[in-house]
Amino acid sequence: MEDFVIKYRKELLENVIPFWEKYSIDKEYGGYLTCLDRDGSVFDTDKFMWLQGRQIWTMSMLYDKVEAKEHWKEIAEHGARFILQHGRDEKGDWYFALDRAGNPLVQPYNIFSDCFASMGLAALYKITNNDEYAQVAYDTFKRIIQRRNNPKGKYNKAYPNTRALKGFSLPMILSNLSLELEHIVGTDTVESLIDEIIHEVMEVFYQPESGLIVESVNADGTFSDTFEGRLVNPGHVIEAMWFMMDLAARRKDAKLMDKCIQIALRALEYGWDEEFGGIFYFKDILNRPPQQLEWDQKLWWVHLEALVCMAKGYAYTGDERCKAWFEKLDNYAFNRFSDPQYGEWFGYLNRQGQPLLTLKGGKWKGCFHVPRALFKIYESLETTVLQGI
């Protein structure tokens, strides 16, 4: 696996990070510009809070884990200044989007803005010891926990109680977030959240008949034969499995680790497009027509999360099936998504594997999935090299 370590590390440091260093810093108004076309040119100046928080996290993580470069810390602090000044409403909830100057555009209807702001500031605290970052990360985390049963608040369009579904996204993100905030919220909080979340993901959302995980279930945990209840997002399942593998490793729980690998392999087989290659974005678990018109597209983050998952699966267990899938995914994804000409990865391919959009960043894609995955891939594979697997 040594060649892969070199390849993915080089991709991170030479092809991906320079792109964001060069094009995303808004020197005029602060924060980051994330709507970047293929060559890095700015095609829109709106600022989406998910991506502001995520870039703070990425730059802090690089400083912490890759190399203590002052420039990376400065970029993270540059983003933090902007979001702390403009990002919250009077209750401390985070807006979804701001305009370039920082004026609010879209209300705090989406709690993932809060999750990524908290995650970014917590990572920045780790490398700066600036208490303000820890305080806002902590306050935001508390609000997320308060709001978790109705995260959309008054913007929730579901009529109460006719069909009470619960979604897979929030427990997923909370498991990751609590770990990211362990140095701030303490290990007891993390451990009790982890207990709950492992149960939710691996038992409640998991469907034993199909071996898959659905995006939503009834409040009592039963299967819901509705558009939402039938929806499977294979990339999301696979991403969840490497979160769970990390928890299994933390707890030295071999049974949990084994179940994670089974589910991840099952989701890969299920999501793989036998005709054109790549992993579908959405499927209906009963094979009915999904609502999502983009269901057959191949998304960057899906393939990167799958690479991370297989790298981790192999590093934790030495399972050869994980290695084989890693190679297959690498073979499909690297040449299609990575853009050696201008840097970074394309985000959206059509079913046939050609770029559907030219953008490198937009409303949902920023400086996050590509660098996080590249780092985690080579970090995991390095351990296999060291262990001589």
Add this chain to the structure above:
Amino acid sequence: MEDFVIKYRKELLENVIPFWEKYSIDKEYGGYLTCLDRDGSVFDTDKFMWLQGRQIWTMSMLYDKVEAKEHWKEIAEHGARFILQHGRDEKGDWYFALDRAGNPLVQPYNIFSDCFASMGLAALYKITNNDEYAQVAYDTFKRIIQRRNNPKGKYNKAYPNTRALKGFSLPMILSNLSLELEHIVGTDTVESLIDEIIHEVMEVFYQPESGLIVESVNADGTFSDTFEGRLVNPGHVIEAMWFMMDLAARRKDAKLMDKCIQIALRALEYGWDEEFGGIFYFKDILNRPPQQLEWDQKLWWVHLEALVCMAKGYAYTGDERCKAWFEKLDNYAFNRFSDPQYGEWFGYLNRQGQPLLTLKGGKWKGCFHVPRALFKIYESLETTVLQGI
């Protein structure tokens, strides 16, 4: 054009209407089932108010304009009973979705539910003279006018005043709705709305430099260089142009008619996919990456509205360019969308022109665009035959 008259009339009466008669009537709970797979099998039972109202309209229109078949009137009344019993909240606003039994699922955040309920009931009143239908259609129309400046109400996620955009959809639908309700709201109301709407569509949303119409503009009518402001939906522009042609004909306004034809032809050229044929779903007017991942797909209604527009353009003016485009569109669309094996039309093709989903009806596709368009096409072309164009 006589062959087209026969072809489109036959398609309506033998391939499309029988599909809905056979599969969409929910005899158990009332209303219509619209989530129908290729062969008519029900794949989901949720009831979307847009589509309930629209099917009432279609069945009433067929009775009124094609043939006074009792069965069509019965189907319309079957739908009306269901929506009158279950469709509204205590303020009289229409829910977006109900479950099969009629329990509310999604709150009245979307005013198009109200538009289509009103339109359906007004058409049903025309063929039944039942005053209840007229009263509810009228009350709903009044609420739409009241709500038009903030149709989403408390579900509006836009932060007030940072970026006040206005959308093209509501004036469009109001122009059509007021005409549909003329026998209920009176000609004065219709005429004053028409004045305003012709101005909005043909001057405010119209962009003289490009010759196109954008989906949103600033409140003062200027161009907004934002995702929303740059968005062009060619099918929507073309549909709007046949609405406007009808108004031009009503007012015997040759200048307006001419402008409608220019814009429609421009939108067709602009939206046409030179590589694979068909009309793109979305484009960015400055040629930047759009947010809509489905931008390159070929949708049934887009092609049908374009056929209607070209049939009307030719019928009203004899313009040979309209005839040529009609033939080109017919050649692309008919064989790809129409399904002679099971009836009705596929809704969604990928860029290459193959079915992306197998469904014939779903959350957004019901018994409406296909029959309305088929009827309007042969009705328009019949006049060209009669006039000997």
